[in-house]
Amino acid sequence: QLQLQESGPGLVKPSETLSLTCTVSGGSISSNNYYWGWVRQPPGKGLEWIGRMFYSGATYYNPSLRGRVTMSVDTSKNQFSLKLSSVTAADTAVYYCARSHSSPYMDVWGKGTTVTVSS
Amino acid sequence: QSVLTQPPSVSGAPGQRVTISCTGSSSNIGAGYDVHWYQQFPGTAPKLLIYTNSNRPSGVPDRFSGSKSGTSASLAITGLQAEDEADYYCQSYDTSLNSPVFGGGTKLTVL
Numbered sequence: 001q002l003q004l005q006e007s008g009p010g011l012v013k014p015s016e017t018l019s020l021t022c023t024v025s026g027g028s029i030s031s032n033n034y035y036w037g038w039v040r041q042p043p044g045k046g047l048e049w050i051g052r053m054f055y056s057g058a059t060y061y062n063p064s065l066r067g068r069v070t071m072s073v074d075t076s077k078n079q080f081s082l083k084l085s086s087v088t089a090a091d092t093a094v095y096y097c098a099r100s101h102s103s104p105y106m107d108v109w110g111k112g113t114t115v116t117v118s119s
Numbered sequence: 120q121s122v123l124t125q126p127p128s129v130s131g132a133p134g135q136r137v138t139i140s141c142t143g144s145s146s147n148i149g150a151g152y153d154v155h156w157y158q159q160f161p162g163t164a165p166k167l168l169i170y171t172n173s174n175r176p177s178g179v180p181d182r183f184s185g186s187k188s189g190t191s192a193s194l195a196i197t198g199l200q201a202e203d204e205a206d207y208y209c210q211s212y213d214t215s216l217n218s219p220v221f222g223g224g225t226k227l228t229v230l
Contacts (some may be wrong), residue, residue, distance in 0.1 A: 046208065046223050047165065047208055047221040047224070049218060049219045062218050063217055096164055096165070101170075103155070103170070103171060105155035105167060105170040105171070105210065106165075106167065109164040110164065111163075111164055112164050
């Protein structure tokens with residue numbers, strides 16, 4: 001059974017870079033059938049698509065975050081990562097990693113990790 | 120403000136049928152892009168409920184159904200149960216934004 005688990009600091013200072021990793025277990029990240037993505041949810045608000053990537057390294061980002069977002073993959077560790085630079089309080093949210101299809105619905109989700117941006 | 124508009128809340132009594140609308144435009148649903156639906160309970164990750172307009176993943180009861188027409192889509196829940204009380208989100212792709220997008224979410228209350 002495929003499982004995803006987010007990890008990373010729960011507190012990030014303003015203007016610094018948020019870094020999260022998603023570890024995939026129960027299946028290979030190196031699949032030609034899926035993408036691997038990130039979604040976030042600010043407190044009390046709705047879902048926001050951040051981006052997704054293919055195991056080959058091809059990336060697709062939310063234009064509203066472009067320039068601040070970088071995603072990468074480590075196939076040897078079956079992990080993919082998210083970096084969001086120059087964070088502000090508006091980036092405080094629960095961050096989810098998920099497996100994405102081309103359509104692009106997400107059918108397997110991590111439990112989410114809370115990231116707070118504060119000095 | 121999302122490009123996919125959902126009612127903030129809907130409610131229904133146990134056993135009733137409720138629908139949640141997702142209204143888009145010619146740059147997303149109306150352009151032919153698929154609509155997907157998620158269910159989210161407080162403090163938990165979203166769960167895929169309907170994919171590609173009307174398909175249910177394994178394990179999702181057939182009380183849940185999805186449809187799409189023109190620039191809108193709908194999620195219908197029949198035989199409403201207390202356990203259905205949750206937030207529901209639609210998702211599609213928008214060509215103007217060049218990005219997948221979510222609706223603002225709808226809170227379902229079972230009376």
